[in-house]
Amino acid sequence: MLLLPPGVLVLMLMQQDIYMVADSLDAGYTLNLELDVCNCSSYGDSSVVNRGVDDVTSVGSSILSSNCNEESGTSHSISSAAQKTYIPLNVLDVSKPTINQCFQSLDQGFIFYKEYGRLGGFDVRKGTEKRDESGIVSIKHYTCSKEGCNDFRSTLDSNLSKVKRRRTASTRCCCKAKIVLKLNKDREYFVFKFDEVHNHPLVDESGRQFLRSSRQMTISSRNFVFDAAKVNIGCSKAYGLMKEMVGGYSNVGATVRDFRNFNRDLKCYIGEGDGQMLIEKFKVLQEGSSSFYYAYELDETGHLTKLFWADAICRRNFEVYGDAVSFDATFDTNKYNMIFAPFTGVDKHEKCVTFAACLLAKEDVTHYKWVFDQFSTCMKRHPVVIITDQCPAMKIAVSSSLSSKKWFRCY
Structure with missing residues (x-):
């Protein structure tokens, strides 16, 4: 042994x-x-x-002292309980809060502390507050985003454990870094208390672009996502294009998840009013140009079932090249289950030109006849030749609405 x-x-x-x-x-x-x-x-x-x-x-502090390495942009020390502490270093004194520093409002103080957190490498959030008898906030706490502890209520309370909650990892570690603003006699808020010591590592300069305080969708970014969606460009591709335009990911000011969240919120805001927004858009276009033509019909529940439109360029193209027209009703929309059917032709350069377009909820005689009637009203004449598919309903509608000399059905 x-x-x-x-x-x-x-x-x-x-x-x-x-x-x-x-x-x-x-x-x-x-x-x-x-x-x-x-x-x-x-x-x-x-x-x-x-x-x-x-x-x-x-x-003793000597147990873990050999494993302590200096972080870039921060300083830390080892207490008697073997706890590391971190203090932002690469922050100018102008951007650092000081005791008795005054702000005109709470929002101004929060913006100042959030900018200090962005430069220091941590996120901030709004904490508790205290109001006076008149309901005005007299004391306000702004803390580090890692302040507080994990919520264990779901494991202790049987009622809360039955509620479905999003499974996300908590990043709180009882950080004590905070700033306390207090209302003075001049109705201004001054820094009553400021604690800059953190108990967690701070983000270095290369990772500050991912902080919540650094990720803000500007007006130009929102308009870019909205315009990209018009031409069927998704959020990921739009984010890549935005990166190339501004010269790098760090200059975008947001992440691809922020782009997706904005697109989601935009769709939720539009909701079921997208049809009404489209009609309002057509009204504005018609007010700007009298040559813009559109027509629509609704069902009993107020849903859009038929829509036809043609702008000034489309109508001018038909005047010049409208002897032969092709009507293709083989395009389905993904979301609305409606048929998209354009009226197209060929110009003198053998290039495709568009005469009009429509959206239909059904492929029956009634819907097709309505489209061909609107086409005749808009263009004020019938085409000489029309090319369609072999839909039986379309055959009846063409025969009753258009007096074309030749009609070809494609296989």
Whole structure:
């Protein structure tokens, strides 16, 4: 049997305890351990340390001091409880809050502290507040986004555990960094308390673009996403195009997820009023140009079932090249289950030109006849040749609405 000297065994136990302490600190818990070095006895070349398990109190700062590395842009120290602290360094004094610094409003103070957090490498959020008798906020707390602890209510309360909640990892670690604004006699808010010490690593300069304070969808970015959606460009491709336009991802000011969230919010805002928005758009176009023609019909529930439109260029193209017209009703929309059917032709350069377009909810005689009647009213004459597919309903509608000399049905 192999026997280890008592000193070696004790050192192995001490090393295991140190790893347990490090793991517990990373997990957000506190594990205290005291090594009693007073009662030591020698055995050969080793020293035996008597440990009292029941007298566990604290960990010396020298245990983890060898694993402490300087972070870029921050400074940290090791307390008696083996806790790292971080302070933003690469922030000018002008952008740093000071005691008794005054702000005209709470929003001004929040914007100032949020900019300080962006430069320092952390996000901020609004904390608690206190109001006076008149309902005016007298004390306001703005804290680090990692302030507070995890919410364990769902595991303790059976009623809350039944509620479906989004499964997201919490980043809170009881950070004490904050700024407290207090209302003075001049109705201004001054910095009553400022704590700049964090208990978590701060984001370096290369990662500050991903902070929430740095991710803001500007008006130009929103318009770009909206315009890209008009030409069927998704959010991911729009984000890549925006990156090329501004010279890099760090200059976009948002992430691809922000682009997707804005597109989602835009669709939720439009909701079921998209048909009404389209009609209002056509009204504006007709007010700007009397040559713009459109017509529509609704069903009993107020939903759009028929829509026909043609602008001035389309009508002019038909006057010149409208002897032969092709009507293709084979395009389906993905969301509305409506048929998109354009009236097209060929110009003198053998290029395709558009005469008109329509959206139809059904492919029956009534809908097709309505479209051909609107086409005749808009163009004020019938084409000489019309080309369609072999739909039986379209055959009846063409025969009753258009007096074309030739009619070709494509296979």
